[in-house]
Amino acid sequence: MRPLARLVVLFALVAVVVGLGVHYESADERHSPYPTTTELAEDYDAHVGADALVFGTVRDQSVRGNATPPNQATIEVESDEGPFEMTVHGFDADVRRGGTVQVYGVLEPDRTMDARNVVVVNPAGSSNLYKYAISAVGAALVLVVFFREWRFDTDSLAFEVRDDG
Amino acid sequence: MADLLTHVLAAYVLLTVASWRIDAIGSEWTPVGMGGAAIPDLIKVGIVVDNGAIEGVIGVPFSYAPVSTLGGVLLIAGAITLAFERRYWRRAYAFLFVGGLASLVLDGLRAFADGNSNPWLYPFAWWQPPTPSLYVTSDPRVAVVGIVVAAVVFAVDRRLEPDFS
Numbered sequence: 338m339r340p341l342a343r344l345v346v347l348f349a350l351v352a353v354v355v356g357l358g359v360h361y362e363s364a365d366e367r368h369s370p371y372p373t374t375t376e377l378a379e380d381y382d383a384h385v386g387a388d389a390l391v392f393g394t395v396r397d398q399s400v401r402g403n404a405t406p407p408n409q410a411t412i413e414v415e416s417d418e419g420p421f422e423m424t425v426h427g428f429d430a431d432v433r434r435g436g437t438v439q440v441y442g443v444l445e446p447d448r449t450m451d452a453r454n455v456v457v458v459n460p461a462g463s464s465n466l467y468k469y470a471i472s473a474v475g476a477a478l479v480l481v482v483f484f485r486e487w488r489f490d491t492d493s494l495a496f497e498v499r500d501d502g
Numbered sequence: 503m504a505d506l507l508t509h510v511l512a513a514y515v516l517l518t519v520a521s522w523r524i525d526a527i528g529s530e531w532t533p534v535g536m537g538g539a540a541i542p543d544l545i546k547v548g549i550v551v552d553n554g555a556i557e558g559v560i561g562v563p564f565s566y567a568p569v570s571t572l573g574g575v576l577l578i579a580g581a582i583t584l585a586f587e588r589r590y591w592r593r594a595y596a597f598l599f600v601g602g603l604a605s606l607v608l609d610g611l612r613a614f615a616d617g618n619s620n621p622w623l624y625p626f627a628w629w630q631p632p633t634p635s636l637y638v639t640s641d642p643r644v645a646v647v648g649i650v651v652a653a654v655v656f657a658v659d660r661r662l663e664p665d666f667s
Contacts, residue, residue: 342582346584347581347584350577350578350580351581353559354568354578354581355564355578356572356575357568357571357577357624357625358553358556358564358565358566358567358569358571359560359563359564359565360568360625361561361565361568361624361625362553362562362564362565363562363563364628365565365567368621368628370630371616375597377635388616390614390615390616394623403537410503411640416627433587439613439614439615440615441614441615441616442517445544450616451621453615454615454616454617455615456613456614456635456638457638457640458638458639458640459640460640464640465640466569467640467642468505468639468640469537471505471506471507471508471509471642471645472505472543472546473506473509474506474507474542475505475506475507475508475509475510475543476506476540478510478511478536479510479533479536479537479540480505482514482532482533482536483533483534483536483537486529486530486533487530487533487534490587495587495588495589496585496587496590498530498586498590499530502612
């Protein structure tokens with residue numbers, strides 16, 4: 338296939354991927370079993386009593402009653418309407434301020450959640466740094482092993498197996 | 503999702519072990535599968551060019567989420583295949599797809615507070631398969647397990663092919 342034809346097919350495939358991205362964004366809300374954070378930001382009270390799964394950044398942890406360790410947290414949740422804070426009761430997780438958590442539970446009045454389960458996504462704000470670093474190692478590894486076996490042929494503008502490999 | 507290094511190592515382990523039985527998996531194809539394993543990680547392009555920037559260009563709401571789904575892998579594997587010489591297309595596509603699929607399956611095992619993974623079969627289904635919640639990506643033990651298993655497979659592979667230079 339000539340380079341121009343390849344380019345056309347490439348653009349067509351990328352266009353379909355973008356199309357999927359548009360479809361997903363428009364249809365996701367209908368298929369999600371829980372209210373989205375944007376729906377919560379717009380009209381929280383309409384969803385009180387519903388189950389929800391929210392991702393948030395831990396801003397503060399405190400003790401309610403006489404429990405140790407902390408059993409209540411304030412998390413910041415992102416939405417298309419901007420970030421907002423929620424209070425989580427029954428917060429049982431080993432996480433530092435700035436860490437990221439998933440909270441699954443019931444929505445209660447005043448932007449409060451009663452957590453059924455909490456998963457720590459990032460135990461601290463610095464966890465993302467680890468993910469980026471380890472992923473950079475992965476990307477470097479792929480490139481190294483790939484170009485040990487393949488070379489870019491400048492005549493055909495395509496990858497060709499190395500015959501010296 | 504598991505980190506990029508773990509994705510790539512998982513594909514290496516899968517294809518190398520398979521190559522002990524299947525002659526068609528030559529040494530040049532394992533790196534292609536490892537590259538395919540990185541396809542779902544392209545969702546991280548969203549950190550550099552956020553979905554708002556894309557929405558500004560195309561004028562409608564957009565999500566990167568499909569990149570890390572079956573539909574995204576099928577299409578992006580096709581786009582990458584175009585970079586290979588014509589006679590390799592069929593095999594390049596197969597290995598890119600298998601690598602990407604392995605990453606999706608691996609990601610489907612990570613922890614979600616409500617016990618359901620992302621709808622990664624999109625656009626073929628919105629079903630969110632239950633996850634055994636085996637790990638969170640920020641846990642360094644995930645990459646350590648990946649490195650150890652890949653090292654063992656690498657050593658065994660060398661031993662099976664003493665002529666390998």
